[in-house]
Amino acid sequence: MEIVVKGENLSKWYGNVQGISEISLGIGKGIQGILGPNGAGKSTFLKILTGQLKPNIGNIKIFGEPVFNNNKLFSDIGYCPEYDAFYRDVTGWEFILFKARLFGYSEKEAIKRAEAALENIGLTENKNRLISKYSMGMRQRLKFASAIINDSKLIVLDEPLRGVDPLWRIRIIKMLKEFEKEGRTVIVSSHILSEIESMTNNVILIHQGKVFAHGDIQEIRNLIDSHPHKISVVCDKPRLLAQNLVPYDFILNIQLKDKEDKIILETDKRDMFFDNLMKIIAGSEIDISEISSPDDNLQSVFDYLIDR
Amino acid sequence: MLNLNNVKTIYLFFTKKLFKSKKTKFFILFSFFPLIIFLLVNGIKAVNHSSPLEGSVFFARGGMSFFFQLYIQLVSLLFGGSVLGDEIESKTLIYLQASPASKLSVLTGKFLSYFTVSFSSFFLGSTSLYVVTNFNNIFDPGSMKTLAQLEFAGFLSILAYSSFFMMLGALLKKSTILGVFFIFGWEGLAQILPGAAQKMTIIYYMTSIIPIELPRGRGPFNFWVERLPYFEAVLMLLFISTLFFAATAYIFYRKEYVLADHS
Numbered sequence: 249m250e251i252v253v254k255g256e257n258l259s260k261w262y263g264n265v266q267g268i269s270e271i272s273l274g275i276g277k278g279i280q281g282i283l284g285p286n287g288a289g290k291s292t293f294l295k296i297l298t299g300q301l302k303p304n305i306g307n308i309k310i311f312g313e314p315v316f317n318n319n320k321l322f323s324d325i326g327y328c329p330e331y332d333a334f335y336r337d338v339t340g341w342e343f344i345l346f347k348a349r350l351f352g353y354s355e356k357e358a359i360k361r362a363e364a365a366l367e368n369i370g371l372t373e374n375k376n377r378l379i380s381k382y383s384m385g386m387r388q389r390l391k392f393a394s395a396i397i398n399d400s401k402l403i404v405l406d407e408p409l410r411g412v413d414p415l416w417r418i419r420i421i422k423m424l425k426e427f428e429k430e431g432r433t434v435i436v437s438s439h440i441l442s443e444i445e446s447m448t449n450n451v452i453l454i455h456q457g458k459v460f461a462h463g464d465i466q467e468i469r470n471l472i473d474s475h476p477h478k479i480s481v482v483c484d485k486p487r488l489l490a491q492n493l494v495p496y497d498f499i500l501n502i503q504l505k506d507k508e509d510k511i512i513l514e515t516d517k518r519d520m521f522f523d524n525l526m527k528i529i530a531g532s533e534i535d536i537s538e539i540s541s542p543d544d545n546l547q548s549v550f551d552y553l554i555d556r
Numbered sequence: 557m558l559n560l561n562n563v564k565t566i567y568l569f570f571t572k573k574l575f576k577s578k579k580t581k582f583f584i585l586f587s588f589f590p591l592i593i594f595l596l597v598n599g600i601k602a603v604n605h606s607s608p609l610e611g612s613v614f615f616a617r618g619g620m621s622f623f624f625q626l627y628i629q630l631v632s633l634l635f636g637g638s639v640l641g642d643e644i645e646s647k648t649l650i651y652l653q654a655s656p657a658s659k660l661s662v663l664t665g666k667f668l669s670y671f672t673v674s675f676s677s678f679f680l681g682s683t684s685l686y687v688v689t690n691f692n693n694i695f696d697p698g699s700m701k702t703l704a705q706l707e708f709a710g711f712l713s714i715l716a717y718s719s720f721f722m723m724l725g726a727l728l729k730k731s732t733i734l735g736v737f738f739i740f741g742w743e744g745l746a747q748i749l750p751g752a753a754q755k756m757t758i759i760y761y762m763t764s765i766i767p768i769e770l771p772r773g774r775g776p777f778n779f780w781v782e783r784l785p786y787f788e789a790v791l792m793l794l795f796i797s798t799l800f801f802a803a804t805a806y807i808f809y810r811k812e813y814v815l816a817d818h819s
Contacts, residue, residue: 262814298654301812317809319658327654331815333647337576342569349565350655394651 250276252402252433253297257306260292267292268457271306275435275452279428281444282437284454290437291330293454294406297435298327310402323351326395330406330437332387334379340366340390341375344397351398365393368423370416384411392420396427403427405436409443421447476500476514479521482538486511492528496521512542558664562657566665567672574635574673583631583674587681590619591688611689612699616768619685620706624766625759628678628713629743633735635674636718639666640808641725641732647815659808667801671718678710705767712793713762719800720758726807758796764789 253275260267268289284290295301296308299315299322307314313321335343344365348358366372369389379387388411395403403424409417424434424447438444444451451468453460461468483489486504490511493499498517505512515521529536574580598608640663643649652662686694686703693699720738724731746753747760754760764784784792 298650300650300653301814316812317659319656322654323656325654327650329647329650329654331647331650333650333815335573335646335648337573342572346565346569347651347655349569350562350652350657352561352656 252276253308253310253435254312255293255296255306255308258293258296258303258308259305260296260301260303266457267301268296268303268454271454271457271459273452273459273462275433277428277431277433278450279424279434279436279448281448281451282435282454283439283441283444283451284437285439288439288454289457290439290454291406292457294330294404294435294437298325298404323398324401326398326400326403328391328395328403328405328408330410332384332411334387334390336380337378339376339378340371340382340386343379343390344375344393347394348397353398361397365397368396369393369420385413385416388412389416389420396423400432402433402435405434407438408436409438409440417443476516477518477521478512478514478542479518480510480512480538480540480542481525481536482508482510483534483536484509485532485534488532489528489534492532493524496524557658557660559658559661562661563665563668566652566657566662567669570666570669571672574669579634579638580673580677583634583677584680587623587627587677588684589681590614590622591681591685593618594685594689611691615685615689616702619682619689620766620768623678623682623706623710624713624762627681628710628762629717629739629759631674631677632714632717633721633732633739635670636721637725637731637735639663639670639718639722639725640804644725644729644813644815649813649815653813660805663801663805663808667718667722667804670722671715674714674718675711678714679707682706682710702767705765709762709765709767712765712790712797713758716758716761716793716796716800719797719804723800723804723807726804726811758793760784761789761792761796765793 251274253273255271255273258271259269266289271289271293282290282293292301296303297310297315299318302316309315310321311324315321338346341362344362345358348361348365349355351358353361363372366375369392371386371389371393374382374386379390382390388408392405392408395405395408405424409420412420424436427434428448434447436444436447445465449465450463451465452462453468481489486506486509490502490504490513493502493511493513498515498520499513500516501514503512513521528534594609594611594614601608640649643652643666653659655662657665683703686699690696690699721731721735724734728734743757743759746757761784765786783789
C-alpha cells in the first residue's frame, strides 16, 4: 500500500490538557474515516495533519514531506475545516475564486474551476449572495467546494456533513466515493458513526487522544477477541443446529427464534465457529439461507472499545 | 518564500473586502470629523454674523492635531492589529494557512491591503479638509508642499504604527487593549520621562516630520519637546516599520495558532 500520510509517535498537549498521545499510523489511498466522540482528539490530529499545529513529540509526513510551514505541499491538499468560519462582506463566488487563485491558477482557469466547484455543490444560483446570508448547510457545502477546487491528491474533511441536508449528504458521499475510484486519498472525520459507515469500511477510532483501532471494520472487529461476536443464522432446522453447536466451548450463548427459523449466538472465536459450522452443515444436512452479524457495525465496535 | 502572484491575489481580495466593511466605512466617515466641525462652526458663526474660522489655521491646528494625534493611531490600531488578529479571532486563518501561499506572502498581501485602506481613509479626510479650508488658495505652491509633506508624514506614521500593532496582533489575543495603553498611556508618559524614553515611542519620530508645530503628547502630557532632524526621523520610521514587519513575519512563521477548542 502506498503511504500518503505517515504519523510517528504524535503527541500534542494544550498546556496541561492532552490533545493526542503517541499516535502512529500510516494512511494510504482511498477513503479513511476518523471516528471518535467530541473531544477525542480527531480535530487535533487533523490540525497537525494540515500544518496548523506542531506536535510536541513525533512527526508527520504527507507524500514523504514534513507538513508544518511547508506551503508548497498544500498545492496537493484540499482541506475543509470544522469551523463554521467565513469572511464577512464576501460572497460565495468571491471566496471560492480567491481560493482558486491561491492555488496559482490563472484568472481564466480559476473562474472555470470556481464555477465547476459551485456547480458541483449546487451553489451556482446563490454564488453572488454574501456568505453571511447562507444557511449553515450552504456554508458547509461552500467549504467542501473550496476543498475540492484544486483536484488535490489528498482531501482532508473535518466533520464535512454537519448541517448538510440529507440529499446533499448523499451527493457529497457519492463524490467522495468517486474521488476514491480516481485513486485519491480522502481523510474524513466525524463523531457520527453512520456517516463514516456510509463512506468507508476503513476507519481509525480515536478516543481520549489515542488510536483505539485502525483498519477495516471487520479487521478491527477481529482484533477484539474477548468481545463476543453476535451471529445470526437463518436455516430450515434451527433447533438441530443449536443442538449441534451447544457442545462447543467457543459458543457462549444461543437464542432460538423458532418463528423466524433463526438462531442468534454469541462466540468469542469467530473463525473457529465458521470452521465448525461448515462441518455441522455438511454432517446434518441443514440448509442455511442467511448468516449475518447484527453487531458487526461501527457502533457496537465503538461502544465496546470505549467501555473496554 | 515571497510569491508576488499570491501577494497580489491576497491584496486584491482583502482590499475589496475591507472597502465593503463597516469598519472602513466608519473610519472614512470619521476622517471627515474635522471637516464637519469646521463647516458646522462656520455655519453657526455665519448665522450669528461673527467672523468665520480661518481655514488655514483650522487645518494646521485643529485638523492636523486630530489626524496626527488621534486618527492615525486609531486607524492603525484597528486595522494594523486586525491583519492577523481578525483571522485568529474569526478562525479564518486556516484558509490562508492551509493554502499554497507562504506565510510571508500572506502577511505581505494582507499588510499592504490593510495599509492601503488605512492610508486611503486618512488621505481622503485630510485632503478634503485641506481643499475646503484652503479653498481660496488650493493651488498655492507653499500650501501644496505642506499638504504633500503632511500626507507623506501620515503615510510613514500609519506604516510604522500599523506594523507595530500588527505585531501585537500576531503575538497576543487581546492586543487592542495593549495598543490603547501604548497610544494613550505610554506615548504621552514617555515624553516626560528622563533619558531616552521618548525615543521608544512612534509619535516622537512622527511629530519630527510634520511640517506644522503640534503639541507633543496628550492631555496632561501635552507640551513641547525638541524635534529630531527630518531625515533621521524618516529613516527611523522606516526602520520601525521594517523591524516590526520582520518581527511579525518571524512570529507568524514560528507560532502555532490554536483557533478553537481542541477535539
